Amino acid sequence: MAGAGTAVSLAGCLSQEGPGSEGGEDWEPSETMRYIVPYDEGGGTDVYARGIVEPLTDAMGQDIQIDNIPGGGGLNGFGELYSSEPDGHTISGSAVPLEVTPQLLEDPGFDQRELEGLGIIGRSTWCLIVNEEYEGEVETFDDVREKHNSGEWESIGIQEPGSPQHIMTLLAKHEPEYADEYDWQWEEQVQYTGTGPIAEAVTSGEVPCGIGTDAGTRPNVDSGGVYPVCTFYSEGTDVYPDIPSVTDEGYPSMDFVAGVNRGLYAPPETEQNIIDELASRIEEATQDDRYEEWSEETGNPIFFEGPDAANAAIDDAFEEFQNLNIVDLVEEHS
Structure with missing residues (x-):
């Protein structure tokens, strides 16, 4: 066994220096x-x-x-x-x-x-989900934006400072390249530890809407507690193929942080x-x-x-x- 191990080690060293090594054909996992x-x-x-x-x-x-x-x-x-x-x-x-x-x-x-x-x-892509109470009333990103701007909705569920959801809300509020179009002025951003807790908070009505990953929100969507409104990733989401992206609705792309x-x-x-x-x-x-x-x-x-x-x-x-x-x-x- 020791001899075989030595042979494998030597072969690995030779393959990295000898001809044909670029294809990776002479190396394989050994443990x-x-x-x-x-x-x-x-x-x-x-x-x-x-x-x-x-x-x-x-x-x-x-x-x-x-x-x-x-x-x-x-x-x-x-x-x-x-x-x-x-x-x-x-x-x-x-x-x-x-x-x-x-x-x-x-x-x-x-x-x-x-x-x-x-x-x-x-x-995975970040999606905006809404409590099922509003189904038929809130169907687009514009509808969510109007609910907030009118004062009816005060809070949104996201993750900790520096998370993609937090960054997206900050860009939409403070960065001119995005804020001029989004004008999304959330004051109360309720922070949770992940998509699961966010989806649960939206389902229970603790917050009316939140941002979570597509696959991570799917269990709550399937159970009927929430529904997806849009994705922030311009190419859409295979999990919810029928919802639009924010770019479909005319907003600037945030792809660098939305996927x-x-x-x-x-x-x-x-x-x-x-x-x-x-x-x-x-x-x-x-x-x-x-x-x-x-x-x-x-x-x-x-x-x-x-x-x-x-x-x-x-x-x-x-x-x-x-x-x-x-x-x-x-x-x-x-």
Whole structure:
């Protein structure tokens, strides 16, 4: 067994330096893999991890251990990945751009932009949901806006300062590029810990409306407690294909913060042949019938976009946040 292990190790070293290594054909996982989820169990990133883990285990040919490391707005888990050996046996899920604001607000001692993208396996979009009491009366974003501007509605449910929902409401109120069109002047933004609590608060009437992810609000929509009015993502949502986006209604796009990319990443300095092989096996898992069945059952959209898309998701989010001075906006109005 020791001899076989040595042979595998040597083959791995040779494949990284020899001809043909760019295709990743000479590397493969040789031990149990660790899949870091930088959030608590039950959140969107965790749900995607558990949805794909069975087909991904078969694609990798090794057991996969899901390791939830919450805290720091996702940066605790990213920090663990950052310091892991770049040998292909540790990967992490993500929810870009959720992790961008925490890094900009307080330096964590590393830069998540140095992580190596492996691919994007799905996307969630932020949707505006309304208590079923108003069905037939409030059907568009304009209707919600009018309910607030008339003084009938005073509060909206969102997540903590720096969250995408919080940023969107701040842009719609304070940033001229958006505020001139949206003119959304919410004074009372009630903060919850996630989409589930937001949907429950809207269902109970604690707040008349709220912003949550499409798949995360679906259980409450299916049970009849709330209904979706629109999505803030310009391409719409597969979960609610019949609702418009705010851009369909003539408002400026907020796509850089309105969609949550379910990405997978490896530690910095991971060799290219390892990245290529991991990406290939992740793509294989996304095409597995079991993953597609999970998608149909849960409403979580699935697809595969490669390493370049995963890297661009982080880089583009940082660029947009910095161009719009999001950190100053959050600090000034939180």
